[in-house]
Amino acid sequence: MSTNAYPRTKRGIARREQILRAAEAMIGAQGFSAASIADITRHAKTALGTFYIYFSSKEDVFRELVLEMGQLTRAVVTEAVTDAPNRLDAERAGLKAFLRFVAERPSLYRIVEEARFIDAEAYKAYFTSFAKAYAVQLSEAAAAGELRPGDAEVRAWALMGIAKTLGERYVLWDDTSDIDHVVDEAFAMIRDGLAP
Amino acid sequence: MSTNAYPRTKRGIARREQILRAAEAMIGAQGFSAASIADITRHAKTALGTFYIYFSSKEDVFRELVLEMGQLTRAVVTEAVTDAPNRLDAERAGLKAFLRFVAERPSLYRIVEEARFIDAEAYKAYFTSFAKAYAVQLSEAAAAGELRPGDAEVRAWALMGIAKTLGERYVLWDDTSDIDHVVDEAFAMIRDGLAP
DNA sequence: ATGAAACATGAATACTGATTCATATTTCAA
DNA sequence: TTGAAATATGAATCAGTATTCATGTTTCAT
Numbered sequence: 001m002s003t004n005a006y007p008r009t010k011r012g013i014a015r016r017e018q019i020l021r022a023a024e025a026m027i028g029a030q031g032f033s034a035a036s037i038a039d040i041t042r043h044a045k046t047a048l049g050t051f052y053i054y055f056s057s058k059e060d061v062f063r064e065l066v067l068e069m070g071q072l073t074r075a076v077v078t079e080a081v082t083d084a085p086n087r088l089d090a091e092r093a094g095l096k097a098f099l100r101f102v103a104e105r106p107s108l109y110r111i112v113e114e115a116r117f118i119d120a121e122a123y124k125a126y127f128t129s130f131a132k133a134y135a136v137q138l139s140e141a142a143a144a145g146e147l148r149p150g151d152a153e154v155r156a157w158a159l160m161g162i163a164k165t166l167g168e169r170y171v172l173w174d175d176t177s178d179i180d181h182v183v184d185e186a187f188a189m190i191r192d193g194l195a196p
Numbered sequence: 197m198s199t200n201a202y203p204r205t206k207r208g209i210a211r212r213e214q215i216l217r218a219a220e221a222m223i224g225a226q227g228f229s230a231a232s233i234a235d236i237t238r239h240a241k242t243a244l245g246t247f248y249i250y251f252s253s254k255e256d257v258f259r260e261l262v263l264e265m266g267q268l269t270r271a272v273v274t275e276a277v278t279d280a281p282n283r284l285d286a287e288r289a290g291l292k293a294f295l296r297f298v299a300e301r302p303s304l305y306r307i308v309e310e311a312r313f314i315d316a317e318a319y320k321a322y323f324t325s326f327a328k329a330y331a332v333q334l335s336e337a338a339a340a341g342e343l344r345p346g347d348a349e350v351r352a353w354a355l356m357g358i359a360k361t362l363g364e365r366y367v368l369w370d371d372t373s374d375i376d377h378v379v380d381e382a383f384a385m386i387r388d389g390l391a392p
Numbered sequence: 393a394t395g396a397a398a399c400a401t402g403a404a405t406a407c408t409g410a411t412t413c414a415t416a417t418t419t420c421a422a
Numbered sequence: 423t424t425g426a427a428a429t430a431t432g433a434a435t436c437a438g439t440a441t442t443c444a445t446g447t448t449t450c451a452t
Contacts, residue, residue: 007428007429008419008420008427008428008429009418009419009420009427009428009429010419011418011419011428011429011430012419012428012429015429015430031313032313033229036408036409036410037409037410037411038409038410046430046431047430047431047432048410048411048431048432048433049411049412049413049430049431049432049433050429050430050431051411052410052411052412053428053429053430057410057411058410087390088390088391091390113312114313116309117227117228117310117313124369127365131365145392146392147390147391147392148388148389148390148391148392150381150384150385150390151377151381154362154366154377154378154381154382154385155381155382155385155390157361157362157365157366158358158361158362158382158385160361161357161358161359161360161361161362162354162357162358163357164357164361165353165354165356165357165360165361166350166353166354166357169323169327169353170350170353173320181347181350182350185346185347185350185351186350186351186354188346189346189350189351189354189386189389190385190389190390191389191390191391192344192388192389192391193344193385193386193387193388193389194283194284194287194343194344194346194351194386194387195284195343195344195387195388196341196342196343196344203398203399204397204398204399204449204450205397205398205399205448205449205450206449207398207399207400207448207449208398208399208449211399211400232438232439232440233439233440233441234439234440242400242401243400243401243402244401244402244403244440244441245400245401245402245403245441245442245443246399246400246401247441248440248441248442249398249399249400253440253441254440393452394450394451394452395450395451395452396449396450396451397448397449397450397451398447398448398449398450399446399447399448399449400445400446400447400448401443401444401445401446401447402443402445403442403443403444404441404442404443404444405440405441405442405443406439406440406441406442407438407439407440407441408437408438408439408440409436409437409438410435410436410437410438411434411435411436411437412433412434412435412436413431413432413433413434413435414431414433414434415430415431415432416429416430416431417428417429417430417431418427418428418429418430419426419427419428419429420424420425420426420427420428421424421425421426421427422423422424422425
């Protein structure tokens with residue numbers, strides 16, 4: 001009945017989670033439109049109608065997965081960065097942690113990127129909020145003399161762009177290549193630039 | 197009859213072009229699945245069935261639009277870069293030209309990005325081939341001492357990532373902001389890095 | 393000028409898949 | 423223990439739209 005209410009029994013909690021994970025797997029693998037509710041419930045080993053006890057629509061699970069990815073990415077990167085002695089080391093650690101996360105949860109990564117076309121608002125909100133927090137860090141680091149002065153917002157977006165694209169190319173497309181090498185090379189460019 | 201053959205009369209050539217442009221507008225604005233063939237032909241002021249005289253399927257026009265975008269981007273960037281005195285200047289000019297192009301043809305840009313989910317092969321082929329050519333340029337420039345030595349392929353992908361993300365953020369989402377400022381700030385980082 | 397090849401039309405076809413609903417089963421607080 | 427609330431089921435409903443096709447109309451090489 002299109003509720004989307006939080007479940008009240010143990011069984012309900014478990015079912016909702018099953019369906020959410022199945023949705024991650026199916027949508028992550030086939031994409032939003034190709035993955036049908038039937039696919040999702042089949043994979044979750046429940047009846048078709050059960051889906052609508054926990055989610056009001058396909059867009060609705062999708063949105064929840066995007067949210068989840070946002071929280072996870074933030075947590076992973078924040079955690080990786082906490083004990084970096086300075087901002088430059090934090091950049092390297094953050095990039096590496098992000099790429100490792102993409103390797104671990106490729107489906108969630110793909111879902112976030114597809115969100116641009118399914119739920120543009122969620123997508124925008126996610127990246128804008130991430131960029132904002134990122135820019136604050138960069139700005140403070142520049143003020144502290146840890147970075148060359150510059151527009152923190154533009155930098156934040158540029159750095160996110162590097163991470164996203166390298167994740168796609170070197171993790172999703174070709175996960176055999178050496179992530180550490182990619183991180184080292186990209187970081188060298190981020191730190192010192194291309195000028196000789 | 198699902199031909200997709202090239203038209204043989206003036207009228208045919210014009211109709212095909214009308215439909216292609218309408219497809220660009222509709223798919224660019226609403227996305228691949230939301231844009232129906234009926235939308236496209238209505239916008240092109242032709243009958244529904246006419247679509248299938250020139251294209252064998254919705255995927256087919258889409259693929260052609262992706263190809264077109266690839267050729268255009270390449271042409272625009274190459275043109276902008278030709279008379280740059282050195283690679284660093286070329287980077288700045290290329291980035292600026294790309295952002296201007298996104299501003300001029302936002303729908304084509306969106307189409308290329310959506311291709312990842314509609315026609316992954318076309319998407320991969322486009323960026324891989326672009327990156328390859330880009331890496332050659334970077335590699336030669338490094339050999340000539342115009343750039344600090346480093347992995348040209350990783351650099352190429354990182355730089356494409358910067359351009360894509362800045363295009364999305366500062367052109368598609370917020371085209372009121374000053375592109376030149378964004379280019380200057382991003383380029384400063386690309387040239388000199390973040391280290392103080 | 394002419395007729396065979398191209399092109400145009402839009403109603404009809406064909407199919408897919410999201411969402412609902414009436415009914416049955418399970419849970420758990422009292 | 424018990425019954426009201428939660429949860430489960432999957433067939434049926436409902437809506438949308440990609441693609442085809444039979445029937446005209448237009449083009450253009452000859």
